[in-house]
Amino acid sequence: MTETGSLRVLVGDDQMDVLEALRLLLKGEGHQTVTVDSPTALLRASQAQTFDLILMDLNYARDTTSGQEGLDLITRLNAQNNTVPIVVMTAWGNVELAVEAMRRGASDFVQKPWDNARLLDTIQKQSKRREQSELELARHVQQKLFPQKTVAMKTITYAGHCVPARVVSGDYYDFLDAGSGVLAFVLADVSGKGMAAALLMANLQASFRSQSNGMLGDPGALLKSVNRLFYDSTPVEHYATLFFGLYDDRTRELRYVNCGHLAPVVLRSNGTVERLDATATVLGLFPEWTCEQQTTTLQTGDNLVLFSDGLTDAGIETEQEFGEERLISLLQATRKDQVERWVDRVIESVHNYSSGYQTDDVTVIAIRGS
Secondary structure (H helix, E strand, O other): OOOOOOOEEEEEOOOHHHHHHHHHHHHHOOOEEEEEOOHHHHHHHHHHOOOOEEEEEOOEOOEOOOOHHHHHHHHHHHHOOOOOOEEEEEOOOOHHHHHHHHHHOOOEEEEOOOOHHHHHHHHHHHHHHHHHHHHHHHHHHHHHHOOOOOOOOOOEEEEEEEEOOOOOOOEEEEEEEOOOOEEEEEEEEEOOOHHHHHHHHHHHHHHHHOOOHHHHOOHHHHHHHHHHHHHHHOOOOOOEEEEEEEEEOOOOEEEEEEEOOOOOEEEOOOOOEEEOOOOEOOEOOOOOOOEOOEEEEOOOOOEEEEEOHHHHOOOHHHOOOOOHHHHHHHHHHOOOOOHHHHHHHHHHHHHHHOOOOOOOOEEEEEEEEO
């Protein structure tokens, strides 16, 4: 599908007047067509070019009544690993033929002479189904990019979760084994929403996952490299806020760099609250980039919570956002929960506060000193 929403449709029929009528009908709706007059030509075109939908007759010159030639064509398209929706047409349609065409892989069936409005509606529905299927696949793939397992640490427990506002997310979080009892973790929020932000998120994830343990242990050099990769591979207007932390299980020391991200909250065991403010500008906006590294510790009973702005901004459309103070109150009231449950409860509270109306991705990481 093009950026304007028009479809590229491959149309197959052995009658020139039918091909021309369909071409004009689809052109009137802003769609692009390639017309072919035989099964062989249709197979060749489907392999050589990219289409959003195939609209094809079931009856050709060899057999003008049974639809067998068209049924065989569907089978041959599938043998070519076709994933494009197929809408079949025939003047000799019947229920049995329609069922067989669908069984072989057709997505829908239209009988000639066709009704223009009904045919256009069928084409649009199939296009939307394919788009939804592709988005669902993208969502499934992206979920696999988030951490699937965690490394056990002696002095902390930790968990994270991301809830996309749309099918896919522009937020990224990760836990990375930096070796020798050191855990690296990151939470980033890529500018924009939807598929474009999700692609940038995958780009950012690849930048971190490709680093060696030695590079993970040097936040300044690591983030300088990530900034350059992100800057070189993204449009000039895109950037990411990001928090990167490096926790040493042996010393309980946390080294971190905050690249323009919302300040994570540290709830100390004595009830005091600290914030880990920005130590650098955002990533990907400038070719040259430097940062300042800070350190703190996580003792028994201390809690570190990172979050994206989709959490604190929830409800902003009603001019009463969830906000940081409400978040801190919630964290203090529920800090005895297991860390996984703690994360889930925060996300549930945000969801309920905004009555399920989510305009931005919500991501939370919690790390607790044990």
